[in-house]
Every structure is written in C-alpha cells, then in structure tokens.
Amino acid sequence: MDHSLNSEHLVETINILYKRMSERFPNSGLSKVCLELHTIAKETKSRCQWIKKPQILLRLGVGLVIFFILLLTVFIVIAGIDFTVKDDTMDGIEFVDFLQILEVSVNMLILIGAALFFFVTTETRKKRKRAMMSIHELRVLAHVIDMHQLTKDPERVFSEKNRTASSPQQTMTAFELTRYLDYCAEMLSLVGKVAALYAQDFEDEVVLTAVNDIETLTTGLSRKIWQKIVILYRFKQQ
Numbered sequence: 001m002d003h004s005l006n007s008e009h010l011v012e013t014i015n016i017l018y019k020r021m022s023e024r025f026p027n028s029g030l031s032k033v034c035l036e037l038h039t040i041a042k043e044t045k046s047r048c049q050w051i052k053k054p055q056i057l058l059r060l061g062v063g064l065v066i067f068f069i070l071l072l073t074v075f076i077v078i079a080g081i082d083f084t085v086k087d088d089t090m091d092g093i094e095f096v097d098f099l100q101i102l103e104v105s106v107n108m109l110i111l112i113g114a115a116l117f118f119f120v121t122t123e124t125r126k127k128r129k130r131a132m133m134s135i136h137e138l139r140v141l142a143h144v145i146d147m148h149q150l151t152k153d154p155e156r157v158f159s160e161k162n163r164t165a166s167s168p169q170q171t172m173t174a175f176e177l178t179r180y181l182d183y184c185a186e187m188l189s190l191v192g193k194v195a196a197l198y199a200q201d202f203e204d205e206v207v208l209t210a211v212n213d214i215e216t217l218t219t220g221l222s223r224k225i226w227q228k229i230v231i232l233y234r235f236k237q238q
Helices: 007-024 029-052 056-080 095-120 122-150 154-158 174-200 205-237
Strands: none
Touching: 007 029, 007 174, 029 122, 029 174, 122 174, 122 205, 154 205, 174 205
C-alpha cells in the first residue's frame, strides 16, 4: 500500500475546491487565491520531479573538478617533497622541517576537504535552493489566505451594533460566512500538503525544517478560523 502523497490527486483536489468556491462566491478574491494555489500545485509537481531526478551533467562536471583537484594535490605533494638527504641527519629530514611540512600538509588537507565538500554538495544545494524558493511562496500564500478571513467577524452577522464608518461591510449570511471560513481552512490545509511534497522525495534537513514550519503555520491559522466557526454555531443555537 502506497502511503505517499499523490501530487496529481492533490492538484485535482485543489481544482475541485476552486470550483466549489467559484460556484458559491463567484469572482471572489478568495477563489482567485485558490486558483493561484492550483497553479503553484501544478508547478510543484514538475519541480518535485526535477528535484527527484539525478542531475547527470552536474554530477559529471563535479566529478571532473574533484578529479583535477586531487590530481593537482598529488602533484603539489610530490613537487614539495625534498628527497635530498642531508649529511647531519639520520633520516634526511630535520625535526623542524618535519613540523613545517606537517603544518602545511594539515592546512592543505583542510582546504582540500572544504573544497571537495563544496563541490560534492553542489547538487543538493541547487535543489535545496529551488525547493526553499517554492516553500517561501507557499508561506506567503498562507498569510494571504489569513488576510482574507481576518475581518470576517462572526458577531457582525448577528449584530450591527457599535459599527463605525470604517467597520468592514458584512454582506454574508451566517451560512455563507461558515462556508467561507471553511474554504479558508481547507486551503490552508492544502498549502501544507503542497509543501510536504518537497520533503517527500528530497531528504534534506533544511527543507524538512521549512516544511514543518509551514505545517505549524497553517495549523495555527486554521485553529483561529475554526474558533470563528465554533462561535457562529453557538450564535445559531441561541
């Protein structure tokens, strides 16, 4: 049994949600945000496929660079060794010279190790950068969704008292506001699922942490929305 997220099903779910929102709230700003989420989800599908595939040309290029670094290192080591045997030493190298050679060798190994690590992780860093850019886009979208529900106060549906000239206009019924808030909560949940696609096939600690942050963000925003829905139900029962 496959327990992984299916990107095609996720895209279709977002598309159905967009249709539901368009039918209930035609030409609304929230439906346009959902359409943007649908576009991002389709792009995420292709991006995840790109991240999942090995970058053969990049790996070949990195391999050649590493080979030349190692070859250059061997050449420097051979050229730097003094094979001249001195008369006043037993093994041909004085202790002071040995310490100098050891210090230079250690420094060289550190630099070579850092260079090799840089080139070996090139593919991972390139994929991580693309994933993080997309995850940041989803984070911004989550805040946009939150802005749409920010002024949707359940109390205004049942009472127009204490309004001011700058108070938000309340044109929805209790049922419509419930559906609107429910759509916002569904979108936030789907934002977290789209972000999870990047961590599904790309085992990178930085990306995984960013995805977990998105899940925490969307869960927290959804909790605020469901508090409003609960208040609506309580008002209905009064």
